[in-house]
């Protein structure tokens with residue numbers, strides 16, 4: 349296995365700080381915004397963004413989580429629909445701006461499922477998307493509003509995301525599997 353480091357701890361911290369500033373600028377403050385982390389690793393990222401925004405802007409954003417599993421049939425190169433296991437909303441999303449947060453954006457199917465689940469719960473004013481890594485290969489017309497790092501990948505490569513909340517270290521690398 350070949351592993352190449354893309355972002356170390358400092359680089360992740362800086363990327364999240366930059367994204368926090370971009371969010372504040374785009375939303376002209378953060379009134380009526382809710383962060384929604386896609387589990388597993390989108391959730392600690394959403395929590396860190398909330399900490400940053402509190403520090404920079406003095407506003408405490410509600411943070412929720414959504415748990416989605418994708419079933420991929422690699423043999424047939426066919427993907428079935430993602431399944432929503434759990435949606436924890438910290439507040440009503442009616443008329444709010446919901447910012448989805450995930451570690452890696454790939455085909456876009458997970459984000460699409462998250463948007464479907466959200467719109468079953470109410471009518472948000474807007475949905476935005478923040479990802480730590482965009483690895484390309486989109487199959488849907490979905491693009492992130494905030495990106496930590498764009499990483500062109502081949503399908504045989506994998507992005508390994510390690511965050512101290514779950515992995516005892518903060519590191520993003522690319523591995524050839």
Ligand code: 5GP
Pocket residue numbers: 386387418450451452453454455456457458459483505506507508509
């Ligand atoms: P998509 O639904 O866009 O195809 O895939 C995005 C979801 O699958 C995200 O929740 C992400 O965590 C996971 N994912 C897809 N590709 C990768 C990858 O290369 N590395 C990691 N760590 N997660 C991935």
Ligand code: MG
Pocket residue numbers: 386387388389390451
């Ligand atoms: Mg995921």
